[in-house]
Amino acid sequence: MLDKRNPQLNKNGELIHLLSPEGLSRDILTHILDTASNFVSVNDREVKKLPLLRGKSVFNLFFENSTRTRTTFDIAAKRLSADVFTLDIGRSSTAKGETLLDTIDNLSAMAADIFVVRHSESGAPYLIAKHVAPHVHVVNAGDGRHAHPTQGLLDAYTIRHYKKDFTNLRVAIVGDVLHSRVARSDIHALLALGCPEVRVVGPRTLVPADLAQMGVRVFHNLEEGIRDCDVIIMLRLQNERMSGALLPSSQEYFKSFGLTPERLQLAKPDAIVMHPGPINRGVEIASSVADGPQSVILSQVTFGIAVRMAVMSIVAGNEA
Amino acid sequence: MLDKRNPQLNKNGELIHLLSPEGLSRDILTHILDTASNFVSVNDREVKKLPLLRGKSVFNLFFENSTRTRTTFDIAAKRLSADVFTLDIGRSSTAKGETLLDTIDNLSAMAADIFVVRHSESGAPYLIAKHVAPHVHVVNAGDGRHAHPTQGLLDAYTIRHYKKDFTNLRVAIVGDVLHSRVARSDIHALLALGCPEVRVVGPRTLVPADLAQMGVRVFHNLEEGIRDCDVIIMLRLQNERMSGALLPSSQEYFKSFGLTPERLQLAKPDAIVMHPGPINRGVEIASSVADGPQSVILSQVTFGIAVRMAVMSIVAGNEA
Amino acid sequence: MLDKRNPQLNKNGELIHLLSPEGLSRDILTHILDTASNFVSVNDREVKKLPLLRGKSVFNLFFENSTRTRTTFDIAAKRLSADVFTLDIGRSSTAKGETLLDTIDNLSAMAADIFVVRHSESGAPYLIAKHVAPHVHVVNAGDGRHAHPTQGLLDAYTIRHYKKDFTNLRVAIVGDVLHSRVARSDIHALLALGCPEVRVVGPRTLVPADLAQMGVRVFHNLEEGIRDCDVIIMLRLQNERMSGALLPSSQEYFKSFGLTPERLQLAKPDAIVMHPGPINRGVEIASSVADGPQSVILSQVTFGIAVRMAVMSIVAGNEA
Numbered sequence: 001m002l003d004k005r006n007p008q009l010n011k012n013g014e015l016i017h018l019l020s021p022e023g024l025s026r027d028i029l030t031h032i033l034d035t036a037s038n039f040v041s042v043n044d045r046e047v048k049k050l051p052l053l054r055g056k057s058v059f060n061l062f063f064e065n066s067t068r069t070r071t072t073f074d075i076a077a078k079r080l081s082a083d084v085f086t087l088d089i090g091r092s093s094t095a096k097g098e099t100l101l102d103t104i105d106n107l108s109a110m111a112a113d114i115f116v117v118r119h120s121e122s123g124a125p126y127l128i129a130k131h132v133a134p135h136v137h138v139v140n141a142g143d144g145r146h147a148h149p150t151q152g153l154l155d156a157y158t159i160r161h162y163k164k165d166f167t168n169l170r171v172a173i174v175g176d177v178l179h180s181r182v183a184r185s186d187i188h189a190l191l192a193l194g195c196p197e198v199r200v201v202g203p204r205t206l207v208p209a210d211l212a213q214m215g216v217r218v219f220h221n222l223e224e225g226i227r228d229c230d231v232i233i234m235l236r237l238q239n240e241r242m243s244g245a246l247l248p249s250s251q252e253y254f255k256s257f258g259l260t261p262e263r264l265q266l267a268k269p270d271a272i273v274m275h276p277g278p279i280n281r282g283v284e285i286a287s288s289v290a291d292g293p294q295s296v297i298l299s300q301v302t303f304g305i306a307v308r309m310a311v312m313s314i315v316a317g318n319e320a
Numbered sequence: 321m322l323d324k325r326n327p328q329l330n331k332n333g334e335l336i337h338l339l340s341p342e343g344l345s346r347d348i349l350t351h352i353l354d355t356a357s358n359f360v361s362v363n364d365r366e367v368k369k370l371p372l373l374r375g376k377s378v379f380n381l382f383f384e385n386s387t388r389t390r391t392t393f394d395i396a397a398k399r400l401s402a403d404v405f406t407l408d409i410g411r412s413s414t415a416k417g418e419t420l421l422d423t424i425d426n427l428s429a430m431a432a433d434i435f436v437v438r439h440s441e442s443g444a445p446y447l448i449a450k451h452v453a454p455h456v457h458v459v460n461a462g463d464g465r466h467a468h469p470t471q472g473l474l475d476a477y478t479i480r481h482y483k484k485d486f487t488n489l490r491v492a493i494v495g496d497v498l499h500s501r502v503a504r505s506d507i508h509a510l511l512a513l514g515c516p517e518v519r520v521v522g523p524r525t526l527v528p529a530d531l532a533q534m535g536v537r538v539f540h541n542l543e544e545g546i547r548d549c550d551v552i553i554m555l556r557l558q559n560e561r562m563s564g565a566l567l568p569s570s571q572e573y574f575k576s577f578g579l580t581p582e583r584l585q586l587a588k589p590d591a592i593v594m595h596p597g598p599i600n601r602g603v604e605i606a607s608s609v610a611d612g613p614q615s616v617i618l619s620q621v622t623f624g625i626a627v628r629m630a631v632m633s634i635v636a637g638n639e640a
Numbered sequence: 641m642l643d644k645r646n647p648q649l650n651k652n653g654e655l656i657h658l659l660s661p662e663g664l665s666r667d668i669l670t671h672i673l674d675t676a677s678n679f680v681s682v683n684d685r686e687v688k689k690l691p692l693l694r695g696k697s698v699f700n701l702f703f704e705n706s707t708r709t710r711t712t713f714d715i716a717a718k719r720l721s722a723d724v725f726t727l728d729i730g731r732s733s734t735a736k737g738e739t740l741l742d743t744i745d746n747l748s749a750m751a752a753d754i755f756v757v758r759h760s761e762s763g764a765p766y767l768i769a770k771h772v773a774p775h776v777h778v779v780n781a782g783d784g785r786h787a788h789p790t791q792g793l794l795d796a797y798t799i800r801h802y803k804k805d806f807t808n809l810r811v812a813i814v815g816d817v818l819h820s821r822v823a824r825s826d827i828h829a830l831l832a833l834g835c836p837e838v839r840v841v842g843p844r845t846l847v848p849a850d851l852a853q854m855g856v857r858v859f860h861n862l863e864e865g866i867r868d869c870d871v872i873i874m875l876r877l878q879n880e881r882m883s884g885a886l887l888p889s890s891q892e893y894f895k896s897f898g899l900t901p902e903r904l905q906l907a908k909p910d911a912i913v914m915h916p917g918p919i920n921r922g923v924e925i926a927s928s929v930a931d932g933p934q935s936v937i938l939s940q941v942t943f944g945i946a947v948r949m950a951v952m953s954i955v956a957g958n959e960a
Contacts, residue, residue: 043431110711618746618749
């Protein structure tokens with residue numbers, strides 16, 4: 001019989017890796033958000049430092065480049081007093097033909113505690129989590145089109161912060177849902193946390209009808225998609241899509257799916273606008289919306305540090 | 321009515337950003353030098369560490385590359401116990417088309433305390449300083465041809481260390497003054513500190529006559545320019561000038577403006593020789609002068625760490 | 641009369657630099673291994689941190705790139721609580737034409753304590769060690785074909801860990817001994833520690849007969865070379881050799897000199913298999929051997945951290 005246990009949990013059902021919100025219970029997700037909530041105030045202090053990961057070694061393994069996400073994990077780990085090691089993967093042994101798992105074995109042998117992994121291949125963090133010794137923990141910082149769980153969790157945190165309760169919310173995710181690991185992790189997290197209606201909104205090429213299988217409602221018209229919503233999550237339009245076969249041009253995209261102040265009025269009056277960043281002003285979002293009173297984009301960034309501190313301290317078993 | 325207040329000062333006249341020595345009072349400059357003087361001894365200790373910036377987050381934002389200057393700020397911040405984050409700007413979101421101020425907003429939202437900024441555009445650190453929230457402080461690590469205030473201050477510190485008093489000194493700055501932010505910051509700092517005579521010396525293409533407007537004396541002949549000086553600051557000749565239209569060749573330059581032991585004898589017998597580094601041996605300075613008894617070039621480097629510690633602790637409001 | 645003193649020792653015979661195991665006494669090498677042995681347990685602790693180098697500044701100067709070795713020194717230094725500064729040499733002042741010794745002088749003036757140096761030129765760390773002020777210590781992290789002393793010491797540590805006593809061992813070093821600084825440092829360390837028989841094994845192009853001058857036995861046949869050995873150290877075959885004039889192809893190499901399970905049976909039944917990494921599976925070593933019960937390759941990595949902690953704390957005079 002196959003072991004059907006979620007690879008993110010140990011035998012006692014405790015979170016030891018964070019790979020995807022998929023399959024995590026509402027209790028576990030709520031525990032992460034509650035822990036993050038304790039850390040938000042740390043980031044406001046004179047001395048932004050807790051000793052929870054003192055003497056632990058966190059390795060940033062970014063096989064796909066992302067200065068911003070890497071920096072947020074670096075900040076989170078150092079505020080927990082960990083030692084952080086960032087490997088320049090492009091120049092490392094992997095480039096010399098060493099296999100991924102040999103690299104992992106070597107770093108584990110150096111007494112690593114946490115691997116923060118970003119990889120262009122979906123599933124790479126699972127492969128690593130299955131392979132490592134029990135004392136090593138894996139946090140997925142984005143794998144292919146599959147998952148970006150800390151983004152999903154910081155989005156959930158932000159929504160809970162502003163809306164208090166998930167159980168009466170209508171949330172629209174707008175843009176290139178098909179290729180977005182952020183959208184996928186948002187959907188999994190929000191549904192598990194009890195959000196009754198999650199919508200995905202975008203052109204047919206980027207939001208195919210069969211996404212409905214995930215438990216969401218599919219819209220191909222922005223006005224309809226955001227009408228009466230409490231939360232609008234705008235996705236970043238990747239540059240490679242703009243000039244590709246899937247879209248005519250970024251101006252055309254903005255005409256149909258850009259969030260303008262006029263369109264925002266279709267949502268609830270107290271709706272919040274979110275975006276994982278970096279934003280493309282005038283492509284998926286008008287500057288006046290991004291900088292406007294309903295935008296909580298910079299709060300997402302702030303909460304993101306606290307959520308990453310929570311995830312790392314929980315998987316390492318050293319909570320606040 | 322426009323706010324004429326110096327953007328480096330808060331309403332109480334306290335230094336909250338360091339952007340340029342221009343417009344800073346003798347009191348403020350002297351306070352920085354006095355604070356640095358306390359830190360010089362820290363760098364001689366067994367344990368080179370003070371807790372003044374513990375739990376603070378310092379971001380090195382080098383939009384223009386400079387390993388050496390970045391390293392000196394990194395050292396200064398870590399000796400004050402700060403957490404230091406160095407962004408690889410070339411690979412970051414800015415490269416993805418994010419605006420400078422969006423990048424700054426995002427990093428501020430991560431609870432940054434100090435931005436150390438180097439930028440090829442004059443004025444970029446001012447733009448950032450005007451934009452950031454009150455709890456964030458900006459230190460200019462060199463912007464275009466405009467200013468390099470910590471270099472100006474460490475030069476002032478070095479001169480005060482060896483000459484005790486600015487009020488009876490003759491200082492010559494030799495080389496490509498036109499394109500040099502170091503020269504500009506030296507001139508502003510030295511004049512504010514009471515130096516009665518600052519000379520600029522170099523060929524007409526690099527030292528135009530209208531520099532006299534800054535309050536300095538202009539010389540186009542090295543022998544005349546350094547005669548009876550107490551301090552000679554040699555500037556680095558940038559490679560791009562040597563092969564450009566402004567100069568015939570580096571050998572020709574050395575013949576006319578290179579500091580040799582013979583020429584050095586025209587200055588006062590106890591004159592000191594300074595250089596911001598890295599030196600071009602045999603281009604602007606003879607090796608025997610750079611390594612000779614009157615050279616204080618390596619002392620500048622040592623004092624530079626203490627001056628940067630002083631600046632960061634003062635702007636952050638956590639002085640020794 | 642020339643000073644014949646070993647440049648690694650001060651006048652009291654204490655280790656102040658680690659440049660090569662060559663010329664170091666058995667007492668000194670044993671002292672390093674004994675000190676490392678105290679640090680192995682630190683790497684197993686909840687809090688992997690000792691204050692021995694607190695407030696010290698360690699500079700990683702990798703003139704030749706090596707992410708893996710650099711990371712091991714970074715880990716070792718941070719677990720001793722040092723501040724670590726890694727210079728991107730390719731982008732630094734050296735690239736602007738500054739000489740190596742000017743770079744060293746500048747970093748020394750910033751109050752450096754330890755330079756960890758990797759350089760493609762044999763002897764570069766010696767040049768630096770001769771040049772620096774007495775308070776600065778140099779650790780060679782690999783210079784040209786000359787030496788890689790911490791690798792030699794961690795190999796010696798690993799052998800002592802598994803075999804307890806050097807004085808009755810037969811050790812074979814297999815592969816491109818001619819170009820290998822690892823092999824050279826292994827040979828010096830093992831002979832000084834009392835190992836009675838060290839063999840070098842490989843094709844004539846990579847293992848010339850005159851290596852016997854080092855006090856080793858030369859073999860050109862793998863089966864003969866490893867017969868009845870207690871320890872087999874496989875060297876990494878550099879990619880540039882595989883397609884070069886010295887070797888026909890990597891497949892041909894594996895046929896003659898690859899370590900297979902069958903060949904391993906010629907060694908003693910309890911022989912251990914070592915490799916400095918990263919391994920080339922199917923080139924110098926079969927996967928089943930690298931991952932097999934006699935392989936101690938990952939233990940080498942673990943012990944390498946402890947050995948580097950030992951070396952840095954000893955040269956800095958702050959032992960456990």
